[in-house]
Amino acid sequence: MKKFAIVIIVLIFSLSAVRADEPVQYTSETFARLSYINGNVYIQKATELDYEEGMVNMPITEGDRLGTTEGRAEIFMGRGRYIRLDQDTKMDFLDLPRPGSDLTSIQIWRGNIFFSIMSLKKEKTVEIHTNDVSLYILESGLYRIDVRGDETEIFVFRGLLEAAGETGSVLIGEEQKLEAMGGHFPGRPSRFSAVAVDSFDRWSALRDQEIRKRMARRYLPEEMEDFEYELASYGDWTYVFPYGYVWVPGGIATDWRPYLDGRWIWIPVCGWTWLPYEPWGWATAHYGRWHWSITLGWYWIPTPVWGPGWVHWYHGYDYVAWAPVSYWGHPGVVINNIYYGRYADPYYPRDSLALTVIHKNQLKARNVSKVALSQKSLVNIDRIRLSKTQPGAVPADSSKIRLKTLNDSRPFIKDSSSSRTSTKIAEPDDSRRVKITSTEKTKSSEERNIPKSSSATRSTKTSSTLGKITRVLSSGKSKAASSGSSKSSSSKSTSATKVKSNSGSKSSSKVKKSSAPKSSGSKSTGSKKVKIKK
Numbered sequence: 001m002k003k004f005a006i007v008i009i010v011l012i013f014s015l016s017a018v019r020a021d022e023p024v025q026y027t028s029e030t031f032a033r034l035s036y037i038n039g040n041v042y043i044q045k046a047t048e049l050d051y052e053e054g055m056v057n058m059p060i061t062e063g064d065r066l067g068t069t070e071g072r073a074e075i076f077m078g079r080g081r082y083i084r085l086d087q088d089t090k091m092d093f094l095d096l097p098r099p100g101s102d103l104t105s106i107q108i109w110r111g112n113i114f115f116s117i118m119s120l121k122k123e124k125t126v127e128i129h130t131n132d133v134s135l136y137i138l139e140s141g142l143y144r145i146d147v148r149g150d151e152t153e154i155f156v157f158r159g160l161l162e163a164a165g166e167t168g169s170v171l172i173g174e175e176q177k178l179e180a181m182g183g184h185f186p187g188r189p190s191r192f193s194a195v196a197v198d199s200f201d202r203w204s205a206l207r208d209q210e211i212r213k214r215m216a217r218r219y220l221p222e223e224m225e226d227f228e229y230e231l232a233s234y235g236d237w238t239y240v241f242p243y244g245y246v247w248v249p250g251g252i253a254t255d256w257r258p259y260l261d262g263r264w265i266w267i268p269v270c271g272w273t274w275l276p277y278e279p280w281g282w283a284t285a286h287y288g289r290w291h292w293s294i295t296l297g298w299y300w301i302p303t304p305v306w307g308p309g310w311v312h313w314y315h316g317y318d319y320v321a322w323a324p325v326s327y328w329g330h331p332g333v334v335i336n337n338i339y340y341g342r343y344a345d346p347y348y349p350r351d352s353l354a355l356t357v358i359h360k361n362q363l364k365a366r367n368v369s370k371v372a373l374s375q376k377s378l379v380n381i382d383r384i385r386l387s388k389t390q391p392g393a394v395p396a397d398s399s400k401i402r403l404k405t406l407n408d409s410r411p412f413i414k415d416s417s418s419s420r421t422s423t424k425i426a427e428p429d430d431s432r433r434v435k436i437t438s439t440e441k442t443k444s445s446e447e448r449n450i451p452k453s454s455s456a457t458r459s460t461k462t463s464s465t466l467g468k469i470t471r472v473l474s475s476g477k478s479k480a481a482s483s484g485s486s487k488s489s490s491s492k493s494t495s496a497t498k499v500k501s502n503s504g505s506k507s508s509s510k511v512k513k514s515s516a517p518k519s520s521g522s523k524s525t526g527s528k529k530v531k532i533k534k
Helices: 002-020 199-211 222-234 281-286 375-380 475-486
Strands: 032-044 065-078 081-085 090-095 104-117 126-129 134-137 141-148 151-158 161-165 168-172 176-181 235-240 244-249 262-267 271-276 289-293 297-301 311-315 319-324 333-335 338-340 356-359 403-406 409-413 422-425 434-437 495-499 511-515
Touching: 032 081, 065 199, 081 199, 104 199, 134 141, 141 199, 151 161, 161 176, 168 176, 199 222, 222 235, 222 281, 235 297, 271 281, 289 338
Parallel strands: 104 126
Antiparallel strands: 032 065, 065 081, 065 090, 081 104, 090 104, 104 141, 126 134, 134 161, 141 151, 151 176, 161 168, 235 244, 244 297, 262 271, 289 297, 311 319, 319 356, 333 338, 403 409, 422 434, 495 511
16 A cells, blocks of 8 residues: 555656656747837737737737727737738737747738748748638738728739639749639739739738838847847847846846846737837846946846746735846846846845835736836835746626727727626647637627728728628637648649638538639649638
């Protein structure tokens, strides 16, 4: 009996060790960045009922919805890949890369979107779905997709793209365009002049020019080169032994410290994630390490690994605290104008200038700098022991449907019949998407009354009435959407797949295969048309 008990105890400790050593379930590309905003932009997180106003540096994850009214937005997808939204545009992020999968899958509900893809690891790892067609990017390049109800126009400025409809698939080459209507291609790809025609073209071109500016000297690793120009605009590089070149921010307050000006948001896949309010804060909050010196003040040491926030935590009965981690893996300490990067004492000093302390109920405060406690108010905290362990999750208050107003204008009203009773992260063998359970019938997401505004389009056709659509978050749809990337474009088969739309049906999808004849004069590549269920 004793032997049996010993075996059980050993097994429990072994399982605990395995859990502690579980691999990270995300990469630096699992989280997109809302990198630029001009006007009104809104976002609905996958696990939230409310819309909120979009902010620069806001992380975007699988299942999130992003939209614009009278504004434009840019999303950084990593490694030279950008998505740009025109006015009155709405899209969902169905899939983002995870360990073992490079798939990025986007659903466009309406509006105009540019895809600026400077690097592509593998063909068909970027999928774009509309009500009419499924698109698979085969080469790096520049692509514009315009969606108006049941009509989709595809423009390839540079690169190569495959479009799959109900009657087959067709390749669209450089400076070619194609129109899809109701899942069919009325014509063949035709030539167009790949120059800026409308204000959206010109805005996207200006953003590309700004981002692609090459610096005379490069300081960042290749995988972080997208931040080179941004950091150079807000600070300076200097050499510090033994770290090499480090970045020193300019124009910060004397009492500024890392992870102070911003807020924590909860993301299920990685926990508490820092949303920096500094325009340059994405790189410095999620990569690298912060140090301090009497001559430079705070400076940032670049490293290429992404993290939700490189801090160590303290969470007591009444307080939560954190301090930035040093290059050496210890929480940094600043006392008496001396920086300790390898501080080994089990208790962290309360008078360190690197420490930020707030009341426990303020962890979701909109701006940490407004609620951070002063040094004098920390006398009630006996001892502070920091660790890598984050505080527990604060459940979102999603029991009520609320009215949201953005910039004191244009109310965004949630459908009062929608109800989500629980959320969970799907197991790896089940799905990579957040699952939503509903106790009541969920109305079409188009009934959320997102207001429309006029936007410039390349086509002179009038916009047709938007169909009523349901937000896609179930794992079955995720797999259907990602299945198109499993076949190589070299197969040249003629099978096409369609997932039929059926508004008001249950949230399951049926895939029907049929023989797909080759389009006249076009090249069938055998990719699947995936239609997201409404």
